[in-house]
Structures are given as C-alpha cells and as structure tokens.
Amino acid sequence: MQKTGILVVSFGTSYQDSLANNIQAIEKSIGKAFPDCELRRAFTSGMIIRKLQKRDGFHVDTVEEALESFVMDGFSDLIVQPTHIINGIENDIMLDTVRSYLDKFHSVRVGTPLLTTTDDYRALIDGVMCEFSSLKDDEFLVFMGHGTEHDANAVYPALDYMLKADGHTNVYIGTVEGYPDLPLVKELVREKAPKRIILAPLMIVAGDHATNDMAGEEKSSWKNEFQREGYEVDCILKGLGEYPAVRNIFVEHAKEAVLL
Numbered sequence: 646m647q648k649t650g651i652l653v654v655s656f657g658t659s660y661q662d663s664l665a666n667n668i669q670a671i672e673k674s675i676g677k678a679f680p681d682c683e684l685r686r687a688f689t690s691g692m693i694i695r696k697l698q699k700r701d702g703f704h705v706d707t708v709e710e711a712l713e714s715f716v717m718d719g720f721s722d723l724i725v726q727p728t729h730i731i732n733g734i735e736n737d738i739m740l741d742t743v744r745s746y747l748d749k750f751h752s753v754r755v756g757t758p759l760l761t762t763t764d765d766y767r768a769l770i771d772g773v774m775c776e777f778s779s780l781k782d783d784e785f786l787v788f789m790g791h792g793t794e795h796d797a798n799a800v801y802p803a804l805d806y807m808l809k810a811d812g813h814t815n816v817y818i819g820t821v822e823g824y825p826d827l828p829l830v831k832e833l834v835r836e837k838a839p840k841r842i843i844l845a846p847l848m849i850v851a852g853d854h855a856t857n858d859m860a861g862e863e864k865s866s867w868k869n870e871f872q873r874e875g876y877e878v879d880c881i882l883k884g885l886g887e888y889p890a891v892r893n894i895f896v897e898h899a900k901e902a903v904l905l
Contacts, residue, residue, distance in 0.1 A: 647751075649682045649722040650715045651675060651899070654708055654739050656729065657688030658852040659696045667850040667886025671728050674892040675899050682724070687711035689735050708739055712746045726756040726899040728849050728886070730790070731797040733758075740905075747905060754902035759849075759885070759894055760800045766807050772890020774813060783840040786816045787830060788847035789859045789867060792823020801825065801847075815839065818847060819867075821858055827867060831874060841877040844868060850884040 653672045658664050668686075676684045687708045688694050697703045706714065715723055725743055729736045736758055747753055760766060777786055790801050802825060805818040815837070819830035834842070844867055846855035859867045860880035871878045885891045 647722060648720045649679075649724065650718075650720040651679055651682045651684040651724045651726065652687055652708075652711050652715070653684060654687045654689060654711075654725060654727045654729075655849065656735055657690040657693035657697075657705065658850040659693050659700070660850065660852045660856070661701070663850040663852050663884055667884040668728060671849075671886050671892050671895050674896050675726060678896045678900065679724070683720075685711050685714065689739060708742045712743065712749070716746070716749045721751040723750050723753045724756070724899060724902050725753065726895060726902065727758055728895060729758040730847070730849060730885070731758055731760055731793070731795075731800045733793045733795040733797040737795075744905060753905050755905055756895070756898035756900075756902040758898075759891065760804065761898075763807075765894060766800075766804050768890060768894050769804070769885075770808060770811060770813070772893070773885070773888055774808075774811075774816070775890075776888065777816075777843075780815065780843070781841075782815065784815065784843060785834055785837065785839040785841070786813075786843045786845065787834070787867070787871075788816070788818045788845055789854065790818055790820040790823070790847040791854065792820025792826075794823070798823040821854055827870060831870065834871075835874065839876065841879065842871045843879050843881060844871070845881040846884060848884060849886050851882040852884070855882055855884070 655668045688705045694705050727736055792798055801818050801820055808816045817830050819825050819827050844859050868878050868880055
C-alpha cells in the first residue's frame, strides 16, 4: 500500500516566535497543498536542535532521524522540501543524507531551495517588494542575507542586479558572511546620501542574525554601523517565511519535486 510522507527541512531557529511565524507557517502551507500526506519536520543545525532540547525540552529531528522515522513507520514514498534560500552547503549536506536512504523507499522526490531559478528571483522580488510600496526616494531598503563561501553565493549579487533592473534603485542586498558585504553596501549607499535606512533580513527566519547582527546594540551591528554614518535607521524583524509569496514558492517547489 502506498504511503507518502513529506519532510520539510530547515536550518532551524531557537526563537520560538520566529519558528511559529516562519518555519511553521511554511510547513502549514505545504501541508495544505498535500492533504493526503503526513508532514514532518527536520532541522540541519545540530546546535539549534541541542539548544531547543536543553532550554525548552523541545525535540526536533535531524534529517537522518526524520528519514529513519519514515522508514520505521512504513512510508513507501517521500517528498523532501528544504526551506533553504540557496543551493548551498546546508542543502548539499541534506541531499547527501537523503541519497543514503534511497534504497529504503519506493521513490524519493526532492524540491529545490527558495532561489534556484530566475523565475524564483522574480517571484521573490514581486512578492516582497509589494510590501514596501510606500518606500520614499530618500529611504533605502537594505536586506541582510547570510552569505557563504559556496559558489551559490552568486544568488545574492544576481538578485541585487535584478532589483536594480526592475527599477528598485534604492534597494540593496548585503550579506553577513559573503558578497556583497556590509562595507561595500555602505559605500554604495553613501554615494546616494539617503536620509533613512530600513534594514530587513533576507533570511527565512528573523532569528539570531536579524536580532543581533542586524538590529542589535553591539557596535558592529548593521543598525549601529549605519547610524554612525548619520542615517536614521529602522529595523524590520520579519523573516521571509512571513511573506505569503515566499510560502507559495516553497509550495510550488514541493509540487515540482523531482526524483533523486
């Protein structure tokens, strides 16, 4: 008898409100699109899994644990949908783990991360920028992405380029650990001399990076870096999972999941 499960894989967050508003919201949207399938969750961050267990007594499976549970419960077919933004390191590791279980299922299909094709970029820009339609000429919106040494980091400058090509000349993308970095973004913004900077995370959850690296009180936070440049700074602690358009992209990717 065919029994299909869906595994939604996220990096994770230890912020319970962000977990509910972003990861759980994405899971709920995917679940609605697959009403006949059982949906389960896995995180790729061992550190976050351990923190949730120790602090809250709240257990989240690793990818391997979740796959094993589907096997033990007799599932014949599986759909795996990551909530990763890019096809980077975390997604590569997840795929390696899933491949090690291929012989345990009749079929395993995997959906792609948020930003995989140029159509994804377009859907993200249209779905997110409509929420910033009131942005004034003397206001600049700066998104903070994570960034990586992986070649998938090319997504960030490509997305920035597409934003500019679409006429969003007062919107910039920077990253914490990749390119474009904060010094470059500050230099580019400085040339335009806006009055106000709005900071928002280009991350699935508004977790540690958004709360501390972006909006925190540390001297090195993006908020303080821009304030020292003389700008008024506002921070929006809203993860991408809170945008309906982003959730819809993940739903479509799950529907289009391909066989491994």
